[in-house]
Amino acid sequence: MLTTTVYPYILNERSVFISLEDVMTHTDDAVAPEQEHFDALIADDSRIEPRDWMPEAYRKTLTRQISQHAHSEIIGMQPEANWITRAPSLKRKSILMAKVQDEAGHGLYLYSSAETLGTPRPVLNDQLLTGRAKYSSIFNYPARTWADMGAIGWLVDGAAICNQVPLCRASYGPYGRAMVRICKEESFHQRQGWEILYELSHGTDAQKKMAQDAVDRFYGPALQMFGPPDADSPNSQQSMAWNIKRFSNDELRQRFVDMIVPQAEALGLTLPDPDLVWNEERQHYDYGELDWDEFMSVIKGRGPCSVQRMKRRREAHENGAWVREAAAAYAERQAARAAEAANHEDHETETAPSSQRPAAQLIGA
Amino acid sequence: MSTFASQESATKISAGESISSESIAESGATASEDVAQYAMRLGDDALILSQRLGWWIARAPELEEDIALSNIALDLIGHARFLLTYAGTAWNKSEDDLAYFRPEEEFRSCRLVEQENGDFGQTIARQLIFSMYQYELYKALAESSDPTLAAIADKAVKEVEYHVDHASQWILRLGLGTEESRRRIAAGLEYMWPYVEELFTDDELIDRLDGVAVRPSSLEEAAMRGIRSVLAEAELEVPEVAQARLTSEVRDGSYSEHRGYILAEMQSLARQHPGATW
Numbered sequence: 001m002l003t004t005t006v007y008p009y010i011l012n013e014r015s016v017f018i019s020l021e022d023v024m025t026h027t028d029d030a031v032a033p034e035q036e037h038f039d040a041l042i043a044d045d046s047r048i049e050p051r052d053w054m055p056e057a058y059r060k061t062l063t064r065q066i067s068q069h070a071h072s073e074i075i076g077m078q079p080e081a082n083w084i085t086r087a088p089s090l091k092r093k094s095i096l097m098a099k100v101q102d103e104a105g106h107g108l109y110l111y112s113s114a115e116t117l118g119t120p121r122p123v124l125n126d127q128l129l130t131g132r133a134k135y136s137s138i139f140n141y142p143a144r145t146w147a148d149m150g151a152i153g154w155l156v157d158g159a160a161i162c163n164q165v166p167l168c169r170a171s172y173g174p175y176g177r178a179m180v181r182i183c184k185e186e187s188f189h190q191r192q193g194w195e196i197l198y199e200l201s202h203g204t205d206a207q208k209k210m211a212q213d214a215v216d217r218f219y220g221p222a223l224q225m226f227g228p229p230d231a232d233s234p235n236s237q238q239s240m241a242w243n244i245k246r247f248s249n250d251e252l253r254q255r256f257v258d259m260i261v262p263q264a265e266a267l268g269l270t271l272p273d274p275d276l277v278w279n280e281e282r283q284h285y286d287y288g289e290l291d292w293d294e295f296m297s298v299i300k301g302r303g304p305c306s307v308q309r310m311k312r313r314r315e316a317h318e319n320g321a322w323v324r325e326a327a328a329a330y331a332e333r334q335a336a337r338a339a340e341a342a343n344h345e346d347h348e349t350e351t352a353p354s355s356q357r358p359a360a361q362l363i364g365a
Numbered sequence: 366m367s368t369f370a371s372q373e374s375a376t377k378i379s380a381g382e383s384i385s386s387e388s389i390a391e392s393g394a395t396a397s398e399d400v401a402q403y404a405m406r407l408g409d410d411a412l413i414l415s416q417r418l419g420w421w422i423a424r425a426p427e428l429e430e431d432i433a434l435s436n437i438a439l440d441l442i443g444h445a446r447f448l449l450t451y452a453g454t455a456w457n458k459s460e461d462d463l464a465y466f467r468p469e470e471e472f473r474s475c476r477l478v479e480q481e482n483g484d485f486g487q488t489i490a491r492q493l494i495f496s497m498y499q500y501e502l503y504k505a506l507a508e509s510s511d512p513t514l515a516a517i518a519d520k521a522v523k524e525v526e527y528h529v530d531h532a533s534q535w536i537l538r539l540g541l542g543t544e545e546s547r548r549r550i551a552a553g554l555e556y557m558w559p560y561v562e563e564l565f566t567d568d569e570l571i572d573r574l575d576g577v578a579v580r581p582s583s584l585e586e587a588a589m590r591g592i593r594s595v596l597a598e599a600e601l602e603v604p605e606v607a608q609a610r611l612t613s614e615v616r617d618g619s620y621s622e623h624r625g626y627i628l629a630e631m632q633s634l635a636r637q638h639p640g641a642t643w
Contacts, residue, residue, distance in 0.1 A: 077423040077431070084419040088635040088643045089461045090386075090412075090449075094442045097419060101435040104428050111428075146634055146643075196643075204641050312423070320426025322549065323485050326542025333541060 042243055047173040050116040058242055062172050063117045064133075065244070067124040070110035072136040073103045074128070075309050079143035080152060088146055095192055096149060102185045109178040116174045129314055137295065138221045140303025147200050147207075147214035153193015155215070155222035155260065161186050162256045163226065171243035194263065201268045208268075215264070216272045223287070224295045226253040232292075257285050384516055386446040386460055394454065394513045401455030402473070402570055403578045404514065405463065407502070408448030409474040412464060413624075414495060415441035416631055417482055426485055433531055437492070440524040447517045465635035469625050476609065477560035479621040483553060486539055486546070490553035492532035497591040498564045500525045501584040510576045533595045540599025551601060559609035563619070564588075566611070 034053035041048055048054055077100050084100065087093035111121045127133035138156055143149070164183050170176045200211035227233055227249040239245035247255075257276075264271050275288030298306070396404060418438035425431040449460040477495055482488045503525055506518035539550035565585035571578050596603055611619040635641075 074423075074428070081423040084422060085416060085630050086634050088465070088638070088641075090442060090446050090464055091461075092643050093419075094439060094446070097422065097435050097439050097442070100422050101432055101439070104422075104431040104435070108428055108432075199643055203643075204638060206638060207641055316424045316426070319424075320430075320485065322543065322545045323426035323430075323539070326546030327538045329542045329546075330538040 042171055042241075045169075045171075045243060047176065048171050049173045057238075059117050061239065061242070062175065062244065063114055063119050065239075066110055066114040066117070066175055067119070067127065068134055068136075070107045070114060070124065071128045071133055072139065073107040073110065075135045075313060076139045076156075077103045077107075078309055078312055079139060079141070079305075080149060082143050083146060083149050086146070087149075092149075092196070099153070099189050099192065102189070106182045106185070109181060113172075113174040113178045117172075125317070129310075129317055131301075131310065134299065136225060137298040137303060138218075138225055140298050140306045140309060141217065141221055142305050145210050145214060147197065147210040148218070150193050150196030150200060150211065151214035151218040153189050153191075154197055154263070155193075155218045156225070157186050157190040157193060158260060159222045159225040159256050161190055162252050162259070166246035166252075167244075169243070169246065175244075194267070197267050197269065211267075212269055215269050219272050220290055220294075221298075223253055223256070223290055224292075226250075226256065228292065228295075254284055257287050261285050384447060384520060386450040389447055389450045389513060389517075390454070390459075392513070394451070396451050396455040396513070398455055399570060399573050400511060400514070400577060401452040403574055404448045404452040406473040406475075408445045408452060408463075409472050410478050410495075410499075411441040411448065412445035413472075413474040413627060414478040414491075415439075415445060416627055417478065417480075417491075418488070420482055421488065430485075434488075437528050437531065440521070440528070443524075444517065444521045447521075451513050451517070461635070465632045466639075469620070469628055472620065472624060472628065474620065474624065475560065475563050476619065476621045477557060477564065479623040479627060480557060480560065481623060483556065484549055486549035487553035487556055489532055489535045489539065490550060490557045492528065493536055493554075493595060494557055494561055494564075494592060496525055496528040496532050497588045498584060500529050500591075501588045502579055502581075505579040505584065509579070514577065529591070536595050536599045536601070540596070540601045547601075550599075551604075554596075554601065555604045555606055558604040558606045562608040563611060 035055070038048065038052065038054055038058075041052070048058075080096060080100050080103075084093065084096055087096050111124060114124055115121055124133070128135070143152065161183060164179055164186060167179045168176055168183060170179065197211050197215070200207040227236075230236070230248045230250045233249055236245055236248060240248075261271065261276065273288045275286060277286050278284075279286045297303075301307075415438045418434050418441070421434045422431055422438070425434055445464070446460050449463045453459055453463055477491060480487075480491060500522065503518040503522035507515050507522055509515040509518065536550065539546040541547075565581045565588075567580055567582045571580055593603060613619050635643075
């Protein structure tokens with residue numbers, strides 16, 4: 001167990017088991033020069049690439065962190081997809097669909113990035129479906145009203161950005177590069193969320209009430225997205241030493257609180273924390289104690305929508321099995337046909353060496 | 366058309382230029398009653414199909430397909446916004462007035478797009494039929510004498526070309542994939558087939574809009590050739606099922622039982638807050 005706090009989403013203490021034996025050629029027993037090279041790259045704040053040797057624990061930590069981020073994107077599509085068919089204007093419907101589509105795209109970049117560490121996407125997906133891998137607990141809360149689309153964009157994506165911007169400099173190259181693209185889109189999402197709340201908070205009384213209610217419900221869980229307080233997160237140190245994590249949970253949470261207080265004022269909405277007050281000495285906002293019992297209980301699968309979210313993901317996977325099987329069977333058929341055609345051509349020409357034709361065999365594969 | 370590009374144009378909209386529903390609203394182009402009715406038909410088809418496809422997001426067989434189906438839904442809602450905005454110029458109504466505050470019987474969508482998603486095969490069957498039809502429609506409409514309709518169609522046809530490709534690629538995979546996929550896509554095609562004829566049915570509105578609207582019957586040959594050719598390649602039969610007759614002389618009076626449910630969901634929030642902005 002390397003870290004209880006993972007950036008940008010939260011992990012359970014239980015680690016995800018990955019059978020590294022299957023996918024790794026290197027182990028920690030590898031010769032010292034490799035470890036030296038790795039350490040030097042980290043010391044230089046340079047990038048580790050998939051071809052580089054890396055300690056098993058580094059590979060495992062990253063695989064878990066990246067795949068859990070991917071799972072969070074995928075499960076995170078659900079609360080927002082809940083409002084696509086009911087979005088109150090065509091413009092909002094269109095923006096929301098584009099946003100949920102972006103999240104599927106983020107999931108894809110991240111799964112691809114995790115795959116470069118040696119674990120294939122179906123294995124990662126299976127870890128999600130069987131409950132061995134976790135995703136951000138925030139998505140286990142219901143999106144009951146349209147204003148939740150605003151609160152999720154502003155607070156949840158806002159917290160994700162605070163978490164993710166430093167990750168663009170994560171020591172693992174494919175992860176850092178994926179995060180650059182993701183952050184650009186996330187900041188767009190956050191602005192859209194803020195704009196939804198702005199319209200509501202400057203709208204009718206019913207709309208204002210809806211906006212305030214959404215902020216009241218999402219504020220606490222959004223602050224918890226940064227993970228437990230530093231004192232309860234002793235293993236974050238290793239991630240920081242590896243230049244994966246750059247700031248502690250509490251540092252990032254503070255940055256987020258400082259960012260949203262003036263934004264909430266601009267919205268004309270209040271944040272549901274009586275202890276929220278500017279501290280002149282610290283030059284930061286103080287904020288109240290968060291409900292960590294609730295947090296732990298949601299992480300352990302007792303979130304209001306935990307069962308529902310997993311059920312829907314499993315159903316989508318199961319209902320799509322026949323489609324994926326058909327696509328695989330078709331690809332095989334096409335590959336066999338291409339091979340047959342190439343073979344036939346061989347017999348006809350008997351001149352060109354077969355090594356010149358591997359591309360033809362890949363078509364449709 | 367480029368000959369006139371430097372000349373002053375009656376509207377700001379012309380083929381080949383980027384358009385948005387805002388630019389249509391601000392262009393000064395005003396649809397006549399008949400043109401508005403026509404634009405509303407096409408816009409409603411796009412809107413209802415987008416609404417149907419939106420359901421698939423976070424439910425598709427693969428992540429890539431969540432992205433593909435939402436992309437198609439996004440293209441369609443874009444078309445709907447252009448067309449409804451243009452239609453609304455006739456009555457001083459916005460796209461949202463038309464989408465959210467028109468009652469069921471005033472929608473003009475065809476029955477095909479209203480049909481239930483069913484399984485992925487059923488959805489893809491609808492996509493194949495509708496995309497082939499819509500591709501031929503927009504291709505012809507890009508030559509419309511109405512510059513706004515022509516500009517909308519010119520932009521949309523490029524997108525629909527991909528929708529045709531997406532549906533065709535899936536028809537091949539499902540038709541030639543496994544026994545189960547073959548059975549399911551065949552069932553999907555049978556389910557959707559009764560509503561094909563309606564797409565190619567002319568009526569008086571079309572007669573009155575000669576040169577502006579595309580005559581649906583003129584699209585049948587090319588669209589059906591496209592559909593038959595994909596089905597043949599996928600070794601699938603063209604379904605032999607009866608066509609569902611229209612319940613009224615004109616397309617505008619016929620719609621499915623599904624429409625009410627689609628609109629009840631789509632319009633519910635907007636109608637709880639009449640006059641609100643979002």
